[in-house]
Amino acid sequence: MVSGSMLLSLDKDWDGTNVQDLIVDLVNALSAVRSLSEISCEMADEKAVIRLALSCLLSNQDIERCSFFILGDDGSLSNVTGVSVTEQAGSDVLIAQNTMSFRMGEGIIGTAAATGEMQHSSNCIEDERFTSGRDSESMPGSIICTPVFTLHKELIGVLNVSHSEPDFFTVWHMRLLQVFSNILGQLITNRRLFQQMEIQIALRTAELERLVEETRRLKDYYVSMSMQDQLTGLHNRRYFYDQVELAFAQHNRYEYPFCLLMMDIDHFKSINDDFGHAFGDEVLITVAGALKKQVRSTDILVRFGGEEFVIIFVNTSCDNGKTFAERIRDNIKSLKWQVDGKQIQLTMSIGLYCMVPESSNDNRYNDIDQIIHCADTALYRAKANGRDRVEVFAGPLADKP
Numbered sequence: 470m471v472s473g474s475m476l477l478s479l480d481k482d483w484d485g486t487n488v489q490d491l492i493v494d495l496v497n498a499l500s501a502v503r504s505l506s507e508i509s510c511e512m513a514d515e516k517a518v519i520r521l522a523l524s525c526l527l528s529n530q531d532i533e534r535c536s537f538f539i540l541g542d543d544g545s546l547s548n549v550t551g552v553s554v555t556e557q558a559g560s561d562v563l564i565a566q567n568t569m570s571f572r573m574g575e576g577i578i579g580t581a582a583a584t585g586e587m588q589h590s591s592n593c594i595e596d597e598r599f600t601s602g603r604d605s606e607s608m609p610g611s612i613i614c615t616p617v618f619t620l621h622k623e624l625i626g627v628l629n630v631s632h633s634e635p636d637f638f639t640v641w642h643m644r645l646l647q648v649f650s651n652i653l654g655q656l657i658t659n660r661r662l663f664q665q666m667e668i669q670i671a672l673r674t675a676e677l678e679r680l681v682e683e684t685r686r687l688k689d690y691y692v693s694m695s696m697q698d699q700l701t702g703l704h705n706r707r708y709f710y711d712q713v714e715l716a717f718a719q720h721n722r723y724e725y726p727f728c729l730l731m732m733d734i735d736h737f738k739s740i741n742d743d744f745g746h747a748f749g750d751e752v753l754i755t756v757a758g759a760l761k762k763q764v765r766s767t768d769i770l771v772r773f774g775g776e777e778f779v780i781i782f783v784n785t786s787c788d789n790g791k792t793f794a795e796r797i798r799d800n801i802k803s804l805k806w807q808v809d810g811k812q813i814q815l816t817m818s819i820g821l822y823c824m825v826p827e828s829s830n831d832n833r834y835n836d837i838d839q840i841i842h843c844a845d846t847a848l849y850r851a852k853a854n855g856r857d858r859v860e861v862f863a864g865p866l867a868d869k870p
């Protein structure tokens with residue numbers, strides 16, 4: 470650190486002998502400015518940035534104390550941070566982080582803020598601009614208060630440097646502080662802009678994430694809508710073709726058998742004709758609900774179209790498939806509706822196709838459209854044989870799909 474006696478006042482004529490001192494001062498001034506320019510404007514805490522800036526100044530100059538009074542929303546200037554040489558030297562005595570504040574124009578700090586011009590007091594004890602602390606032991610001998618502005622010339626606060634000796638500061642100090650406060654103003658401005666940008670980015674990112682989530686939910690909704698039958702709430706034919714691949718894959722890989730049931734309500738047209746389409750809808754909804762109760766979550770149940778439903782009982786033998794089909798037929802038969810003072814009951818015909826390991830060897834039945842056709846053939850036989858029946862596809866000789 471440069472001692473007071475080594476400092477040159479630029480007012481004085483040089484006699485050449487002090488050139489070396491001047492160079493030392495210049496190097497120290499540049500060091501203060503350079504270390505200030507190295508402070509990152511990405512630091513979250515503005516107070517920490519200012520404190521670091523004050524430390525740079527103190528480390529490279531022969532001043533004893535620095536403080537910064539920031540302009541608040543209420544128009545007053547309050548002390549946000551301060552650094553002293555004793556503190557820098559590792560002393561336990563920290564500069565008082567008091568809550569001192571000034572109004573615009575009040576005291577030497579308020580005067581610097583109100584006039585927008587640097588204020589220098591070479592003898593604080595006799596200076597009229599000192600409004601408080603005149604008797605205090607901590608009162609400085611001399612002080613320079615420099616207003617600090619944003620790039621748009623808006624006041625940020627006042628930078629103060631002080632020394633216990635009166636008449637300590639020189640024009641050199643003042644010029645350095647002018648440069649230093651300009652860079653500090655830029656640093657604080659940049660940090661604030663950076664923070665605003667970060668906040669904007671965080672807000673935009675959150676908004677974008679919300680939109681992505683919304684889009685994903687909408688997509689899921691429309692996918693599920695496109696896979697769902699609106700009347701009964703069951704999945705539809707599209708879902709069936711989407712899911713059936715899994716049953717096929719498991720069958721091909723592990724030889725798991727599965728049963729495909731093609732089910733059709735008998736004489737449903739007469740229900741519509743006799744009691745109206747709305748009642749027909751009600752019947753379809755009830756039948757769908759009854760079918761839903763008959764399947765496991767792993768089975769595939771869909772409304773295939775009109776009054777036709779399809780179930781795939783996965784990993785199910787033909788015997789069990791037949792038992793399940795009969796149970797469904799019985800269950801539908803037991804349903805009762807009251808309409809126009811009459812009790813209505815229905816029957817259902819079911820065609821069953823069993824996909825067993827041997828089926829895989831026959832190329833004719835290794836395709837979903839083929840096996841639907843087989844189940845449909847069995848259903849046709851159930852209808853032809855009097856309805857309210859379960860018929861099993863008996864193979865290419867017995868049934869010709």
Ligand SMILES: Nc1nc2c(ncn2[C@@H]2O[C@H](COP(=O)(O)OP(=O)(O)OP(=O)(O)O)[C@@H](O)[C@H]2O)c(=O)[nH]1
Pocket residue numbers: 700733734735736737738739741745746747748749750753774775776852856
């Ligand atoms: N209410 C209602 N009726 C429907 C719906 N979809 C199809 N249908 C009717 O279902 C009836 C099916 O009639 P058909 O194909 O002749 O068969 P069916 O009367 O059940 O006779 P079989 O199948 O031979 O026993 C038609 O009258 C269709 O209009 C629907 O969503 N709601």
